[in-house]
Every structure is written in structure tokens, then in C-alpha cells.
Amino acid sequence: MKYIALIYMDPAKSPPPESPDFSKMMSDYGIATQTYKTSGAWIAGEALQPVTTATTVRVKNGRTETMDGPFAETKEHLGGLYVLDCADLDEAIRYAAMIPHAAMGSVEVRPIWTIDRA
Template structure:
């Protein structure tokens, strides 16, 4: 079954791109991505631009309303995601734990809903 891993990070504690830690973190992502593909669980995965670039869209009374930014101020913000195809939750947790930001932020693992045909 398919799982989405939502990566939450605190923007205040992000690793600066010019630091040696940044290189190590990116290396960690590369290793994780290779492992996902080798094990055949990789479906999709990307990083997102910071929450300051977000636009919230609502449709009210048929009119589209937009707002700057995410709708709630939270310390941890969505920074990226993966979709894994795994046998069960234990396997999904195992692969989610390989995401480098699991060590500094947190990763929410959610099964993707399957509609009965």
C-alpha cells in the first residue's frame, strides 16, 4: 500500500546552505533516495519551497479567494514529502526514519486512501 511521508521542519533551525552540515544532509538525502529506488518503494518525493512562498486558496460562494502564506502559524512547517509503496506500516516507518530531517524535525506517515471501485 502507498504511504505519504510529510516532512516537517522548523525553518529557524534549518541548516544553512554554505555550511558543511548542509553537504552532509544532502548526501543523506541522496543515500536515502538511492535506497528507496533500489528497494522498489520510491513512488515520488520532492522538497518544497519555504512556507513564505505559499498561497492558500479557498472557494467561497463560488469566488476564489487567495491568501498569502499558510493558514496557521506553527513552528514546524511542511518542507517536503515522499510517497512510498510498502507492504505495511512497519516498512513505511523504516523508510521514513531514513529521511535526514527525521533526525531534526519530524515525519508524519499517512496511508494514502484507496477508494473501492
């Protein structure tokens, strides 16, 4: 089964770049990614630019409207994702727990809906 792990983080709580904690975090991300690749679970994994670079697109009455943001009330923003192939939810949870931001923010694990193309 394919799962997506959506990584939510509060930028204020993440270690600043060039701090020792930051390089520790990055090497932990490296270890997680390597683990997924070695076990064959890895499908994709990306980090996102900060939420200040985001643009929200909506189509209203046929017209495209754009907006800066989202600036949700919550402090945690989507910061990255993995797509992993796992046997079941337990395995997906075990992998998600290896993501450094599981300890600093939160990781939402969701199965990917395989649409019947019949």
C-alpha cells in the same frame, strides 16, 4: 500499500545552505532516495520551496479567495514529501526514519487512501 511521508521542518533549525551540515544533510537525502529506489519502494519524492512562497486558495460563495501563507502558529512547516510503496506500517516507519528531517523536525507517515473506483 502506498504511504506518504510528509516532512515537517522548522527553517530556523535546518542547517543554512553552504554549511558543511547542509551538504551532509543533502547527501543523507540522496542516500535515503537511493535506498527507496533500489528496494523498489520509491514512487515520488519532492522538496518544496519555503512556506513564504505559499498561497492558500479558498472558494467562498463561488468566489475564489487567495491568501499569503499558511502562516500557522507552529514553527514547523511542510517542506517536502515522499510517496513510497511499502509492505506495512513497520516498513514505512523504517524508511521514514532515514529521512534527515526525522532527526531535525518530524515526518508524518500516512497511508494513501485508495478510493474504490467501482
